[in-house]
Amino acid sequence: MKLLITESMSVRDLQLAFNGLFPFLKLEFFKNGTVLEKMYGLNKLISPHSTIGQLWKKKEAAEIEINENTRVRDLENDFLEKFGITTQIFRKAGNLWLETTMTDSWTLKQQNEHGKEITLGKSKEEPKGDFDLNRGE
Numbered sequence: 001m002k003l004l005i006t007e008s009m010s011v012r013d014l015q016l017a018f019n020g021l022f023p024f025l026k027l028e029f030f031k032n033g034t035v036l037e038k039m040y041g042l043n044k045l046i047s048p049h050s051t052i053g054q055l056w057k058k059k060e061a062a063e064i065e066i067n068e069n070t071r072v073r074d075l076e077n078d079f080l081e082k083f084g085i086t087t088q089i090f091r092k093a094g095n096l097w098l099e100t101t102m103t104d105s106w107t108l109k110q111q112n113e114h115g116k117e118i119t120l121g122k123s124k125e126e127p128k129g130d131f132d133l134n135r136g137e
Contacts, residue, residue, distance in 0.1 A: 002065050005083070007053030011046055021066065022108055024092040024115030029055065029085060057084035068109035072100050075108070091115040 003017060011029050018027045029046035046055060062082045066075060072089050079087040089108075090097040092115040100111055 001067060002063050004063055005052055007051060007056070009052045010048065011050050011052065011055075012048035014052065015048060018066065021068075022112040024112045024119060025108065026090040026092070026097055028088050028090060030088060031086070052083070052085075055083070055085050066108070068112075069107050071105060071107055072111060073104035076104070091118075093118045 001021060003014070005014065015027050019025070029050075030044050031046065064075070064078045064082065076087050076089065079085045089100050089111065091100050091103075091111050092098075100106070103111065103114075106114075
């Protein structure tokens with residue numbers, strides 16, 4: 001999936017599109033440089049009601065390709081390089097959201113699956129249904 005990011009797009013719209021693809025991940029936007037300083041206070045978060053145009057320095061439409069094989073660090077770097085926007089991806093762990101800084105080399109799919117396992121637990125037996133590709137083994 002490619003997301004076309006424009007000046008009028010709200011931070012919230014972008015977050016919802018991302019979360020639709022990866023329900024156990026969250027994309028947050030920070031005041032420039034905040035993540036690099038390791039200061040994640042709530043007062044450093046960008047309001048979801050802000051538009052990308054209010055944050056971004058380059059002021060021209062650009063695309064970021066986001067798919068399950070995209071590495072966390074690559075996506076965060078793309079936002080910084082293409083738009084000058086500091087971002088951080090968080091992974092759901094039960095009722096908490098954890099920074100992915102220690103696992104930035106993981107793909108979005110790996111992060112999302114790990115968040116799903118931590119949050120929902122791993123079932124002992126996956127239900128077998130019409131869509132079971134391993135049926136008959």
